[in-house]
Amino acid sequence: MNVDFGAPKELAGGLQQRRALYQPRLPPCLQGPTVRAEYGDATTTIDPSCANVVAQAFPNTFGQPLVSFVAPADAAAAAAEERPSIRVGVVFSGRQSPGGHNVVWGLHDALKAYNPQSVLYGFVGGTEGLFANKALEITDDVLTSYKNQGGFDLLGRSIDQIRTTKQVNSAMATCRSLNLDGLVIIGGVTSNSDAAQLSEILIQNNCKTKVVGVPVSLNGDLKNQFVETTVGFDTVCKVNSQLVSNVCLDAISAGKYYYFVRLMGRKASHVAFECALQSHPNMLILGEEVALSKLTLMEIINKICDGVQARAELGKYHGVLVIPEGLIESIPEMYALIQEINILHNNNVPVAEMSSQLSPWAAALFQFLPPFIRRELLLHQESDNSAQLSQIDTEQLLAHLVETEMIKRTKEGRYKGRKFSSVCHFFGYQARGSIPSNFDCDYAYALGRISLHMIAAGLTGYMATVANLKDPVDKWRCAAAPLTAMMSVKRHLRGPGAIPIGRPSIHPSPIDLKGKAYELLREKASSFLLDDFYRTPGGIQFEGPGSDAKPITLTIENQDYMGDIEILKECLSKVRAMVKPGCSREILKAAISSMLSLTDVLTVMSHPLNAELPLYHFK
Numbered sequence: 263m264n265v266d267f268g269a270p271k272e273l274a275g276g277l278q279q280r281r282a283l284y285q286p287r288l289p290p291c292l293q294g295p296t297v298r299a300e301y302g303d304a305t306t307t308i309d310p311s312c313a314n315v316v317a318q319a320f321p322n323t324f325g326q327p328l329v330s331f332v333a334p335a336d337a338a339a340a341a342a343e344e345r346p347s348i349r350v351g352v353v354f355s356g357r358q359s360p361g362g363h364n365v366v367w368g369l370h371d372a373l374k375a376y377n378p379q380s381v382l383y384g385f386v387g388g389t390e391g392l393f394a395n396k397a398l399e400i401t402d403d404v405l406t407s408y409k410n411q412g413g414f415d416l417l418g419r420s421i422d423q424i425r426t427t428k429q430v431n432s433a434m435a436t437c438r439s440l441n442l443d444g445l446v447i448i449g450g451v452t453s454n455s456d457a458a459q460l461s462e463i464l465i466q467n468n469c470k471t472k473v474v475g476v477p478v479s480l481n482g483d484l485k486n487q488f489v490e491t492t493v494g495f496d497t498v499c500k501v502n503s504q505l506v507s508n509v510c511l512d513a514i515s516a517g518k519y520y521y522f523v524r525l526m527g528r529k530a531s532h533v534a535f536e537c538a539l540q541s542h543p544n545m546l547i548l549g550e551e552v553a554l555s556k557l558t559l560m561e562i563i564n565k566i567c568d569g570v571q572a573r574a575e576l577g578k579y580h581g582v583l584v585i586p587e588g589l590i591e592s593i594p595e596m597y598a599l600i601q602e603i604n605i606l607h608n609n610n611v612p613v614a615e616m617s618s619q620l621s622p623w624a625a626a627l628f629q630f631l632p633p634f635i636r637r638e639l640l641l642h643q644e645s646d647n648s649a650q651l652s653q654i655d656t657e658q659l660l661a662h663l664v665e666t667e668m669i670k671r672t673k674e675g676r677y678k679g680r681k682f683s684s685v686c687h688f689f690g691y692q693a694r695g696s697i698p699s700n701f702d703c704d705y706a707y708a709l710g711r712i713s714l715h716m717i718a719a720g721l722t723g724y725m726a727t728v729a730n731l732k733d734p735v736d737k738w739r740c741a742a743a744p745l746t747a748m749m750s751v752k753r754h755l756r757g758p759g760a761i762p763i764g765r766p767s768i769h770p771s772p773i774d775l776k777g778k779a780y781e782l783l784r785e786k787a788s789s790f791l792l793d794d795f796y797r798t799p800g801g802i803q804f805e806g807p808g809s810d811a812k813p814i815t816l817t818i819e820n821q822d823y824m825g826d827i828e829i830l831k832e833c834l835s836k837v838r839a840m841v842k843p844g845c846s847r848e849i850l851k852a853a854i855s856s857m858l859s860l861t862d863v864l865t866v867m868s869h870p871l872n873a874e875l876p877l878y879h880f881k
């Protein structure tokens with residue numbers, strides 16, 4: 263790739279120039295050159311039944327404590343202390359996500375405030391630049407034209423993988439050759455799982471570099487009791503919500519098209535869900551709902567056709583349907599087909615021979631699909647072994663099958679309305695390159711600053727986190743959570759007899775179908791379907807009213823949680839009182855079961871109690 267990464271770029275647009283001047287707001291604890299690190303209890307994993315497997319895979323980094331950062335008691339004295347210079351490298355590992363540049367900026371500013379002799383290197387071309395030691399020193403001059411700007415073009419990116427022995431060894435060689443004290447890896451679930459593995463291997467090889475992960479992904483699927491949301495999700499939802507609401511108004515104006523809109527976000531449907539909450543399209547099909555109800559492709563088509571028919575009875579021949587890009591993998595028979603194709607890929611079967619090597623039922627399904635979908639399903643896999651979801655035109659598949667079914671219903675006299683007409687869109691890359699919202703600018707910058715304090719505190723195998731994000735920035739709470747505490751292992755079977763298989767990793771978290779936000783959306787589903795209750799959130803606001811708007815789910819899910827505070831506090835103090843050194847096995851068992859139900863509840867994101875609740879490590 264022949265791009266001059268790191269070169270100052272001309273900010274041609276007035277808005278770009280204005281945004282470059284925006285100074286992200288900082289939570290109080292990050293305002294000085296140092297912080298005080300408070301260590302909590304040891305952790306286990308979010309799925310305690312996998313704890314042993316994770317502990318075995320991560321003997322050096324499993325069970326590390328939660329760490330929260332607070333302002334030093336005597337800020338002036340702390341600022342006057344002498345601090346060593348630090349050498350840090352930063353790499354864009356995951357896909358572009360609005361706000362990513364601000365992580366680098368925050369890291370740079372914190373590093374220079376910590377000790378002006380400190381050095382920050384950015385790896386040019388992402389992970390491939392890391393493997394090849396293609397580093398660029400990041401200075402304030404380099405950063406100037408990238409502050410608060412979209413894209414990852416400051417440094418570029420390549421693959422979201424630091425996994426094979428060769429890749430890990432090359433990364434380690436670079437850390438050694440640049441004498442790095444820390445390496446900051448920016449990305450989503452895959453990149454952060456790899457960050458955990460790299461930190462473990464560096465310890466095993468006596469490499470001093472501390473590895474820190476930063477949750478940056480438009481998908482919003484890196485979400486657990488430590489991480490409330492990822493950098494870029496807010497912006498991407500705002501941009502896509504505007505686009506969806508624009509097509510809603512277009513649809514109702516002429517009354518002749520059904521718009522089928524697919525939104526990015528990979529396996530979990532968070533982006534599609536948030537955008538539906540913001541713009542109220544007529545129909546939304548979530549991957550999580552389909553997977554739970556095991557809806558087949560034809561059941562989904564019939565559901566959409568029933569909606570089209572119900573609207574036709576009201577004289578409406580337009581509408582908007584929103585789907586996540588991961589829908590295709592949630593449909594049981596499609597998932598099974600994709601799995602077969604993945605196995606063929608893993609066995610290096612040439613693409614041209616794949617269709618002939620499918621099992622009879624998979625081959626039949628494959629042949630039923632239109633040629634464009636067949637071609638797309640056979641594309642090489644992503645680094646997490648899933649299909650290339652962004653490249654599969656599921657919206658076109660649905661539109662095609664709905665049209666066929668509506669023609670059939672017409673012929674059979676079951677549908678007497680006008681001809682069904684569709685227009686398809688995939689909104690993905692358009693939003694991914696957007697100028698980040700104020701929220702993403704602030705959040706990313708804070709995470710960058712936290713990363714430096716993590717390295718200075720000698721933490722490795724941790725992720726930078728901020729809690730209380732729904733509140734104003736001065737209420738944000740900064741912390742570091744062990745990456746292993748977010749890990750689980752995929753299982754063979756459901757239920758108590760399930761056997762964990764595969765590598766422990768951080769898995770995408772799905773939409774909570776028992777959550778308040780989902781309940782709200784379901785309550786409104788029939789009104790959305792029939793009433794054209796479209797909402798126009800408009801474009802991102804950078805100043806004035808609306809500039810502080812947060813993702814709707816962040817606010818709703820937190821409200822959901824508020825009612826339970828007292829119960830949780832009480833439960834927590836009971837557990838604490840029960841477990842004493844030398845207590846009986848029965849008491850331990852009772853405490854474990856209370857803790858399990860408590861951690862279940864606390865999986866709901868963003869609650870002040872999160873930081874108070876240690877994940878106990880019962881041996």
Ligand SMILES: O=P(O)(O)OC[C@H]1O[C@](O)(CO)[C@@H](O)[C@@H]1O
Pocket residue numbers: 357479480481526527528587650651652690694
């Ligand atoms: O840029 P690429 O390789 O097409 O990546 C697309 C993928 O990246 C994401 O935008 C972010 O993970 C996904 O939603 C999408 O499937």
